[in-house]
Structure formats: structure tokens, C-alpha cells
Amino acid sequence: xxxxxxxxxxxxxxxxxxxxxxxxxxxxxxxxxxxxxxxxxxxxxxxxxxxxxxxxxxxxxxxxxxxxxxxxxxxxxxxxxxxxxxxxxxxxxxxxxxxxxxxxxxxxxxxxxxxxxxxxxxxxxxxxxxxxxxxxxxxxxxxxxxxxxxxxxxxxxxxxxxxxxxxxxxxxxxxxxxxxxxxxxxxxxxxxxxxxxxxxxxxxxxxxxxxxxxxxxxxxxxxxxxxxxxxxxxxxxxxxxxxxxxxxxxxxxxxxxxxxxxxxxxxxxxxxxxxxxxxxxxxxxxxxxxxxxxxxxxxxxxxxxxxxxxxxxxxxxxxxxxxxxxxxxxxxxxxxxxxxxxxxxxxxxxxxxxxxxxxxxxxxxx
Amino acid sequence: xxxxxxxxxxxxxxxxxxxxxxxxxxxxxxxxxxxxxxxxxxxxxxxxxxxxxxxxxxxxxxxxxxxxxxxxxxxxxxxxxxxxxxxxxxxxxxxxxxxxxxxxxxxxxxxxxxxxxxxxxxxxxxxxxxxxxxxxxxxxxxxxxxxxxxxxxxxxxxxxxxxxxxxxxxxxxxxxxxxxxxxxxxxxxxxxxxxxxxxxxxxxxxxxxxxxxxxxxxxxxxxxxxxxxxxxxxxxxxxxxxxxxxxxxxxxxxxxxxxxxxxxxxxxxxxxxxxxxxxxxxxxxxxxxxxxxxxxxxxxxxxxxxxxxxxxxxxxxxxxxxxxxxxxxxxxxxxxxxxxxxxxxxxxxxxxxxxxxxxxxxxxxxxxxxxxxxxxxxxxxxxxxxxxxxxxxxxxxxxxxxxxxxxxxxxxxxxxxxxxxxxxxxxxxxxxxxxxxxxxxxxxxxxxxxxxxxxxxxxxxxxxx
Amino acid sequence: xxxxxxxxxxxxxxxxxxxxxxxxxxxxxxxxxxxxxxxxxxxxxxxxxxxxxxxxxxxxxxxxxxxxxxxxxx
Numbered sequence: 005x006x007x008x009x010x011x012x013x014x015x016x017x018x019x020x021x022x023x024x025x026x027x028x029x030x031x032x033x034x035x036x037x038x039x040x041x042x043x044x045x046x047x048x049x050x051x052x053x054x055x056x057x058x059x060x061x062x063x064x065x066x067x068x069x070x071x072x073x074x075x076x077x078x079x080x081x082x083x084x085x086x087x088x089x090x091x092x093x094x095x096x097x098x099x100x101x102x103x104x105x106x107x108x109x110x111x112x113x114x115x116x117x118x119x120x121x122x123x124x125x126x127x128x129x130x131x132x133x134x135x136x137x138x139x140x141x142x143x144x145x146x147x148x149x150x151x152x153x154x155x156x157x158x159x160x161x162x163x164x165x166x167x168x169x170x171x172x173x174x175x176x177x178x179x180x181x182x183x184x185x186x187x188x189x190x191x192x193x194x195x196x197x198x199x200x201x202x203x204x205x206x207x208x209x210x211x212x213x214x215x216x217x218x219x220x221x222x223x224x225x226x227x228x229x230x231x232x233x234x235x236x237x238x239x240x241x242x243x244x245x246x247x248x249x250x251x252x253x254x255x256x257x258x259x260x261x262x263x264x265x266x267x268x269x270x271x272x273x274x275x276x277x278x279x280x281x282x283x284x285x286x287x288x289x290x291x292x293x294x295x296x297x298x299x300x301x302x303x304x305x306x307x308x309x310x311x312x313x314x315x316x317x318x319x320x321x322x323x324x325x326x327x328x329x330x331x332x333x334x335x336x337x338x339x340x341x342x343x344x345x346x347x348x349x350x351x352x353x354x355x356x357x358x359x360x361x362x363x364x365x366x367x368x369x370x
Numbered sequence: 371x372x373x374x375x376x377x378x379x380x381x382x383x384x385x386x387x388x389x390x391x392x393x394x395x396x397x398x399x400x401x402x403x404x405x406x407x408x409x410x411x412x413x414x415x416x417x418x419x420x421x422x423x424x425x426x427x428x429x430x431x432x433x434x435x436x437x438x439x440x441x442x443x444x445x446x447x448x449x450x451x452x453x454x455x456x457x458x459x460x461x462x463x464x465x466x467x468x469x470x471x472x473x474x475x476x477x478x479x480x481x482x483x484x485x486x487x488x489x490x491x492x493x494x495x496x497x498x499x500x501x502x503x504x505x506x507x508x509x510x511x512x513x514x515x516x517x518x519x520x521x522x523x524x525x526x527x528x529x530x531x532x533x534x535x536x537x538x539x540x541x542x543x544x545x546x547x548x549x550x551x552x553x554x555x556x557x558x559x560x561x562x563x564x565x566x567x568x569x570x571x572x573x574x575x576x577x578x579x580x581x582x583x584x585x586x587x588x589x590x591x592x593x594x595x596x597x598x599x600x601x602x603x604x605x606x607x608x609x610x611x612x613x614x615x616x617x618x619x620x621x622x623x624x625x626x627x628x629x630x631x632x633x634x635x636x637x638x639x640x641x642x643x644x645x646x647x648x649x650x651x652x653x654x655x656x657x658x659x660x661x662x663x664x665x666x667x668x669x670x671x672x673x674x675x676x677x678x679x680x681x682x683x684x685x686x687x688x689x690x691x692x693x694x695x696x697x698x699x700x701x702x703x704x705x706x707x708x709x710x711x712x713x714x715x716x717x718x719x720x721x722x723x724x725x726x727x728x729x730x731x732x733x734x735x736x737x738x739x740x741x742x743x744x745x746x747x748x749x750x751x752x753x754x755x756x757x758x759x760x761x762x763x764x765x766x767x768x769x770x771x772x773x774x775x776x777x778x779x780x781x782x783x784x785x786x787x788x789x790x791x792x793x794x795x796x797x798x799x800x801x802x803x804x805x806x807x808x809x810x811x812x813x814x815x816x817x818x819x820x821x822x823x824x825x826x827x828x829x830x831x832x833x834x835x
Numbered sequence: 836x837x838x839x840x841x842x843x844x845x846x847x848x849x850x851x852x853x854x855x856x857x858x859x860x861x862x863x864x865x866x867x868x869x870x871x872x873x874x875x876x877x878x879x880x881x882x883x884x885x886x887x888x889x890x891x892x893x894x895x896x897x898x899x900x901x902x903x904x905x906x907x908x909x
Contacts (some may be wrong), residue, residue: 020767045770052776165776172777173766182767244784244820244888245861262779263861267823280816282456282464282474290827300824303888305784306815407874409843409895414873418841451893468894487875499854499868506872514839514846518854604866605855635875751870752877754863783862784888785877822886 012197012208013039015352017215018188018223021051022164022337023344024215025171029088030349032178039207040175041186041200043219050217051337053310054164055240055268056260057253058100059339060129061156065119066317069363071127073320074336077343078158084342085162091177094170096162097261103159104139104254106150106295113151120154131156142252145298153254161253163260164338171341188216190226197328211328213352217313218276220333229325232369233333235311237272239284241292244303257292257299265302267292271312280307315369322348322364324357331366377403377447378700379693380463380477382454382638385413386439386682387674388483391689391696393442398697402446403475405465407453407819410513411443412436413485414505415682418513429512429537432682439686455817455826459642459667466821472828479669479696482639483689486632486675489654489738490789491526492749492757495600496628504534504629511537520624523609525598527552528733529577531629536583547590547621549611551598551630551736559731567728570721574728592619598737600626630738634676637788641814642667648807649678651730654792655811661716662695663688671696684722687715740793741800749797750790752783760794764801771795771812781812784820838896845869845879845891848904857881858905880905 017028020042028040060078064071078100085098107113113133120131132155136148139155176182186207192199197210214220224231245263253259256269269291270284285307293300312335315321320334330352334340351357357365379395381388384406395402404411412419416436418429449467456464461480466472488503495501504524507517517538522545524531535545567574584591594614600623601608609621633654640646644657645666656678657665663673673692674685691712698708740749745758755778768774771781771794780794781787787794791811798809817826836851848857854868858880869879872892879891882903896902 042767045772049772052772169763169766169768169777172768176765176767184767184769241823242782243823282458282462285456285816286826286828289823293823293827300827301822301886303784303820303822304817304826305786305820306782307817308815408893410841420841451895487873488871497865497867499857499866502869503871506870509872510846510849513841513843514850516839516846516850518849605853751867752862754860754865783877784880785875788875788877819890820888 012210013037014209015039015211015213016041016198016200016207016209017213018200019214019216019219020172020182020184021047021049021215021217022054022168022171022341023217023332023334024213025168025175026337026341026344027213027215027332027349027352028181029171029174030345031353032175032181033345034349034353036353038175038178038181039209040182041188041202041207042182042184043187044185047219050310050313051164051168053238053240053308054338055238055266056161056164056258056338057103057255058098058160058162059103059336060127061103061105061120061131061154061159062123063336063339064123064126064319067319067363067368068126070319071123071129073343074339075127075129075158077340078160080342080346081162084345088170088174092170092173094166094173096166096170098160098162099252100158100160102142102155102157102252103161104134104143104153104155104252106153106254106256108150110151113153116154129156129158143250143254143296145249145296147295147297150295161258162338167338167341188223191223191329192226193326211330211352211355214325214329214331215333217333218311220331224325224331227325227329231331231333231366232316233321234314235276236314237270237274237277237309237311238268239270239272239280239288239307239309240266240268241285241288241304241307242266243299244305246302257296264305265292265299276311278309278311280309317368320364321366322351322357322361323366328355330357374474374476375403376476376478377401378477379403379479379481379696380461380475381405381446381481381483383413383483383485383674383676384411384448384450385483385485385674385685386415387485387685387689388413388481389439389443389689390686391481391483391673391693392446392448393439394690394693395696396443396445398693398702400697400700400702403477404443404446404448405452405454406450409451411440411448411450414509416440417509453819454638455819455821457638457642457818461669466825470825472825478700479671481663481692481696482670482672482676483674483685484635484638484676485685486679487635487788488629489631489633489735490792491628491630491738492740492743492747492793493599493628493737494744494747495602495606497748497751498600498602498606499604500602500606500624501600501626501628504531504627505632507627508534508537511541517541517543518625521546521622522625522627523547523549523621523623524627524629525549525551525609525611525737526629527736528629528631529729530632531627532580532584534627534629535589536580539583539587539589545589546623547592548584549595549598549609549621550591550593551595551611552593552733553736554594555732563728563731566724570725573725628737630735631733632675632679633792634678636676637786637814638818639665639672639676640811641816641818642670644670644672651727652679653735661691663692664695680722680726684719687719687722690715691719738792740796743793743797749793750780750783752785752789753779755780755790757797760797761801764798769798769802771798771810774798775812786814786819787812842896843892844881844883844894844896844902845872847896848881848891848902852904856904856906859907
């Protein structure tokens with residue numbers, strides 16, 4: 005055994021989803037030695053169920069610091085996307101031409117606009133309130149029979165599957181950095197770092213990043229820490245391809261560059277159940293057809309559900325659980341991918357979380 | 371709300387297994403509903419039996435048998451052009467019909483009898499218009515009494531390939547050649563499987579008669595061909611292959627009929643999450659069932675070729691057995707009565723099964739095996755994904771079928787992976803030094819088939835924002 | 836063009852049009868034609884009575900039906 009492998013890797017990142025992969029990618033770019041430990045196909049993998057919005061509007065309602073953070077996250081995306089595409093030849097299909105949140109009734113629209121106004125004072129994020137006929141300019145085929153939407157110019161979308169692929173491709177360009185089929189059962193402190201137990205074997209590292217989504221709960225438990233995160237199921241429908249007509253996405257309906265429509269929006273507190281249901285499928289389809297009547301003739305091809313990883317205030321958590329053991333968890337793996345690869349990886353690379361990270365620590369829940 | 375019916379038994383699939391189960395269950399007093407997505411009942415084997423102008427040139431005995439089965443199942447509520455787009459694990463089934471209607475069925479027991487499908491054959495040029503599966507040509511003969519015009523060449527391996535050749539001859543269509551890609555079987559293997567095959571002398575004799583007919587016809591028969599491919603610009607122009615002597619050959623063709631055996635059409639049992647197992651001899655996955663056809667999901671049964679290829683007669687018998695057990699579970703007959711009535715069909719089923727190992731030894735998959743497919747060979751027909759793109763994604767870390775699907779869109783098109791899932795598993799297995807059995811196939815998502823959003827979003831559906 | 840009694844939309848088109856004029860893939864822009872005729876391959880997609888992407892092999896031809904091949908105009 006060489007001296008190197010006894011000391012272990014500098015950074016072991018547990019979780020090969022969007023959060024872990026973005027952090028690992030960022031650490032590699034900062035010259036760190038990284039092992040990204042990916043559970044494999046059986047993982048919950050919220051990344052594969054992500055709706056794909058690159059979104060700032062509405063974020064930070066319950067945690068003030070999250071509003072500017074989300075906005076910076078979106079601003080870092082263009083450079084992040086072009087670097088990734090240059091490194092891997094994978095186009096992550098980023099478009100930041102604006103985005104809508106639809107409201108059926110005047111009352112929900114008013115309350116939505118109030119929220120956006122409050123957030124504007126926190127982050128400076130500008131917004132408009134639009135009527136259906138104004139929305140039709142961006143999203144042709146929209147119905148006239150609902151109240152309207154809030155619109156933010158800075159929002160957009162990307163392809164979360166391509167993003168995950170690009171990150172994995174970039175990481176696998178470094179020999180030994182991507183380790184598939186490596187579920188970690190527990191974290192044991194050892195001298196100078198940690199030992200991550202996987203099956204009968206152990207992986208030694210100087211620093212460990214817990215980025216395993218809901219899997220972080222059990223992992224943090226092995227360090228004696230209980231995490232206040234909960235699964236929240238979301239079901240998503242995807243249709244067949246259709247001529248590309250939508251210039252921007254909305255929170256309920258977006259059209260991908262392939263031409264398929266993604267329909268989503270369910271929030272279900274059902275524990276770790278990842279099945280889809282008839283009732284929610286029907287309701288999502290009905291709402292989508294209500295907003296876009298032409299969708300009634302477009303075929304549903306696939307549906308799935310994924311578990312959002314929610315803190316009580318829906319904001320990310322960045323916390324040093326123990327010296328050299330960092331927690332990075334959030335529900336917005338796509339929106340925050342760029343800032344995770346840039347700023348968060350930068351903090352970790354320096355070995356400690358700065359004051360800027362303090363509002364996102366676990367301490368806010370105690 | 372959408373109307374709900376609550377039959378004792380819901381059968382998905384109106385082929386040999388489904389029809390015979392319907393007849394048995396109906397005879398025992400169960401209320402039975404039977405759905406089939408096709409416009410006529412009968413499945414593959416008995417396609418076209420319902421039509422008025424009987425054409426028995428090639429399908430005489432089968433037509434008679436099929437008509438009898440159809441008549442026997444007359445007591446069931448039968449719907450063609452109707453498909454189950456979503457089935458819950460408790461059997462609750464959501465159904466769509468061609469007219470745009472939706473309804474749900476809450477049966478006490480569910481029987482899946484979705485039959486077989488052609489083993490997908492991803493060889494170079496298989497995407498070209500003018501290429502069809504041999505089974506497709508047979509269905510056209512049975513139902514519409516026609517095949518596409520033009521010089522026809524059959525390529526591949528399996529009893530159906532040879533059968534279709536003789537059926538084409540009977541319809542006056544003379545194939546320009548048969549390119550058989552079946553590897554030669556050793557005499558030892560042949561002799562070791564022969565005794566069990568002799569338990570079903572009728573089937574063996576049928577096979578020998580078939581080969582005799584083909585020989586007598588004088589249709590060029592190239593045996594032991596390898597590296598078969600199809601070439602053409604916008605449509606099929608020729609078939610190319612390396613013959614048994616190692617010479618590259620080319621045959622002009624306008625219609626190519628491909629075949630490399632059949633595999634279970636197991637999309638429904640997969641979506642339900644029924645436990646499956648790998649059938650090494652048939653080189654396919656199949657749902658696990660008990661001797662009565664019950665799957666790992668209590669109350670959900672599967673019978674016929676969708677549980678492993680056994681042929682039409684075996685499917686009929688399996689359907690009968692499933693219906694007997696379902697009747698017992700629902701209290702219509704006692705266990706003793708079930709066993710008494712099961713005795714003859716079970717004996718007959720054993721006879722049918724005894725012939726399979728011989729066939730499986732004779733016709734292992736050949737051109738369907740995609741592990742070594744050339745980089746530019748298309749594996750996913752819907753999304754146009756090639757073997758080379760799959761290999762690249764595997765190298766980038768997609769070593770499982772679900773991750774691979776999300777990286778490449780392979781399996782995300784309208785066929786939902788029906789055509790590519792085995793080929794993908796073959797390639798991942800080859801690239802990672804694993805086996806198809808260990809790799810498995812991607813998860814099947816609802817709906818079972820694409821359907822318009824408007825059909826799902828029924829007008830009464832309550833919308834919550 | 837007269838349909839036969841048990842003609843599906845796919846079997847009818849296979850008899851009446853060239854295979855390379857059956858449909859065009861929206862992904863590759865290549866010509867595709869029916870492959871399996873048993874509802875599995877989705878290569879026979881066709882517009883029927885204004886509804887796109889129906890499996891032509893599963894739909895029986897009826898009188899008055901409007902069948903449109905999915906090939907871009909021009």
C-alpha cells in the first residue's frame with residue numbers, strides 16, 4: 005500500500021447527484037484531490053427527478069440570506085455552463101430568458117406579488133406581474149382564463165439530466181475521481197480524517213463532504229447529529245416531443261430543447277414513497293391543460309416522482325458537522341449548481357466555512 | 371367521476387392465454403372483463419380469426435382453433451381497441467379507449483396475458499424502411515391477407531423465420547432468399563435434447579415438414595451466415611452477410627424480414643414491479659410465477675408467453691390453470707375440484723414444455739446480441755441513439771440502465787424502451803465485464819403507453835393550486 | 836384505395852404507399868416505417884382524425900377516417 009492511499013484522498017464527496025457532483029467538480033477545478041462516491045442506480049437520486057428550473061424568484065421567503073444567494077446562483081450559471089460544455093462537449097441547454105409563476109385566481113396572484121415585492125427588498129430581484137395576454141408573447145397557446153403570473157427576467161432553465169451527465173463526464177476525466185456503486189454506510193473519525201465504510205471496505209479521506217441528499221440523515225446520525233431535513237414528494241409528467249414554441253419556462257409547465265413538455269408542481273408529504281399516483285397524474289395533467297389547452301392533444305409518455313430534500317425553511321444547509329466534515333444539502337440542485345461548484349467548493353477547498361456561510365448553518369434551527 | 375366496474379377477474383390481453391382463461395373463469399361463474407389494445411382479439415397466433423372471409427391457405431388449423439377459443443370466451447365482457455394505461459399494484463386499472471374515453475376497473479383478480487414480442491434486432495441498416503420483423507409479415511398475412519410488395523429476403527434465426535417463409539410461399543410470394551444466422555449446433559447438444567423433444571412428436575414432425583417444404587421450394591437458403599447487415603440509401607436495397615465459407619455476399623432486396631426469436635412482452639408486469647428472473651436458455655427476463663401463474667404480487671397473475679416463451683398451446687393451458695386458481699381464491703371451487711380440473715391441462719402443459727429445450731438449443735439468439743454492435747448501429751429507434759453513444763455514456767459513469775437512460779435519452783421515446791432495453795443491458799454488461807442478468811433493465815414508468823393529456827385530465831378532475 | 840376488412844391503418848398504408856413515405860422521425864428526420872405490427876415498436880405512428888402519433892397498427896380503418904402521414908410538407 006502506498007503512502008498516498010494510506011493518507012486517503014483529500015476530499016471524499018458522498019453522493020453523486022447534482023449537489024455532490026457540483027461540489028466535487030468545483031473542488032477538482034480548484035486543484036483538490038477528490039473521490040466522488042456514488043451509490044449507483046438504486047439511489048433515490050432526486051437529480052433525475054429535478055424539474056430543471058434555474059430559479060431565483062420566490063426563494064428566500066423564510067430565510068432572508070437565501071434570496072441574494074439564489075440570485076447570485078443564477079448569475080453564475082452562464083459561465084458555469086460554458087465551462088462545462090467546453091470541458092465535456094455536453095450542452096446542458098441553459099436558457100435564461102425569464103420565467104413565470106402562474107396563479108389561477110386574483111387572490112393568489114396578489115399574494116404572490118406581495119411575496120415578490122418583499123423579496124425585491126432583500127435581493128433586488130426585479131419582477132413583473134403579467135396578464136395572460138402578456139404571457140402569450142413568451143408562451144404561445146396559453147389560456148386567457150386565469151388571473152396571471154409573476155415574471156422574473158433572471159430566471160430560466162437547463163436540462164438536469166445533461167447537467168448531471170456533464171458533471172460526471174468532467175469528473176470521470178480525472179482518473180479514479182468518480183466511484184460508482186459505492187454506497188457509504190457510516191463515517192468513522194480516524195486520526196487525520198475520516199474512514200467511510202462501504203460494504204466490507206473503508207475509504208480514507210482527510211475531509212468528507214456529505215452531499216447524499218436524504219441519505220445525509222443516516223450519515224450525519226453516525227456522527228451523532230440529527231438533521232432537520234424531510235422528503236417532500238413531487239411528481240413530474242413528461243410528454244412526447246412537440247414543435248418548440250415556448251420561449252421561457254414556468255413553474256408548472258416548461259418545454260425542453262428536445263421539444264418535450266415537463267409538467268409538475270405536486271408537493272406531497274408522504275415520506276420515502278417514490279411511487280406515482282393516478283390522482284396526482286390526473287391533477288397535474290388537468291392543470292397543465294387548463295393553462296395550455298392545446299396540451300390536451302399532446303401525449304404523456306412518462307411520469308416519475310422524486311423526493312425533494314427540504315429543510316424547514318426550504319433553504320440550503322452548509323455546515324461543518326465536525327472538523328473536516330461538511331454538510332451540503334439543498335432542494336435546488338440545479339439552481340444552485342453553479343454556486344456550489346464555485347463558491348461552496350471554494351470554501352471547502354480552503355478548509356472552513358466563512359462568515360458568509362453562517363446564515364445557512366444548522367444553528368438557525370436551534 | 372369516471373365509471374368504475376368491479377369484475378371478479380380482469381384479463382389484459384386477448385390472445386391464447388387470455389381467451390382460454392376467460393372461457394374457464396366464465397364457465398366457473400366468475401364475472402370477467404377482457405381488454406385488448408388491438409382492434410381485434412386473437413393475439414399474434416390467432417390474429418384475424420374474427421374476419422368474415424376465411425382465408426385458410428396458410429393458417430387452416432390455427433384459424434379453427436382460434437375461432438373455438440373466441441367462441442368459448444363469449445361470456446366475458448370483451449373490449450378491443452382498449453388499453454390499460456396505468457395499473458396499480460392492488461389491481462386497480464385505468465383504461466383508455468380509441469374513442470377518447472377513460473374509465474377505471476377495480477377487479478378482484480388481475481391476469482396479465484400480453485403474449486410475446488419479437489426479440490429486437492439492432493443490426494446495421496435495421497432502421498431502413500422496408501425492414502420488418504417476420505412476425506409482422508405473418509400478422510399482415512393473417513389479418514389483411516397481404517404483405518408489402520417487392521423482392522423479399524428473410525434474415526435471422528428461429529422457427530418462425532422458416533414458418534413465415536413457407537406461409538409466404540403459400541400466399542404466392544416467393545422469397546428471394548433466406549439468410550439463416552443460426553450457429554451450427556453440435557451433434558452432442560442435438561442428441562442430448564432429442565429425447566425430450568420426442569415427447570412432443572407432433573411438433574417435431576411439424577418442424578421436419580417445414581424444412582422439407584422449404585427445400586422443395588428451391589428458395590436459396592444460406593445457412594450459417596454471420597455479420598448480416600442491411601444496406602440502402604433511403605430504403606432497403608440489399609442484404610449483406612458472410613456465408614458459411616467466409617465469403618461476403620450481397621442479395622438485392624426491397625423487403626427484409628428480420629427475426630431472432632421471440633421474448634416475453636413483459637412491460638406490464640415490469641411496471642407493476644413483479645419479481646422477475648433471468649431465463650438463460652431463452653436469453654430473456656421473465657416474471658416469476660407459481661405453478662398457477664400467480665406473480666410475486668398477490669392477486670396478480672400472468673400466463674402465456676409473457677411469462678416465458680412456451681407457444682400458443684402452452685399459453686392456452688396456462689390461462690386455464692390461472693383461471694382455476696383464481697376461481698379457488700374467490701371461493702367458486704374448492705381446492706380438490708381445482709386440482710381435479712387442473713390434472714389434464716397440467717399434463718398437456720408438461721408435454722408442451724418438454725419440447726422447448728430442444729428449440730432453445732437449436733435457435734439461440736444470434737443477430738439480436740448487441741454487445742459488439744458497431745458504433746453507428748442504432749439501438750434506440752425512437753430517440754436515434756447508437757451503440758457508440760451508449761458506450762460513451764457508460765465510460766462517463768452511466769453503468770446502470772436508469773442512469774444510462776437519463777444520460778442518453780435511450781428509452782425515453784414513445785416506445786418507452788421496449789425496443790432498446792435488452793440491447794442497452796448487453797452493451798453495459800460487455801463494457802463493464804458484467805452480465806445482462808446482473809445489469810437488468812431500466813425502470814418502467816407510467817403510463818404503460820403514451821396517451822393524450824386531455825384524456826387523462828377528465829373534465830371532472832378536481833384541480834388544486 | 837380501398838381498405839380490406841381487417842386492415843389497420845398501418846397495413847393499409849403499407850399496401851398503398853412506399854415504405855420510405857410512411858413517416859419521418861422527428862428526431863433524426865429519417866424515414867421510418869412499421870416494424871412489428873404488434874403494438875410494440877411505435878414505428879407506425881400516424882395522425883388519425885387530427886390526433887398525432889397514434890399507433891397505426893392498432894387502429895382499424897373505418898370509413899370517413901382522416902389519415903395523415905407524419906411527413907413535413909414540401
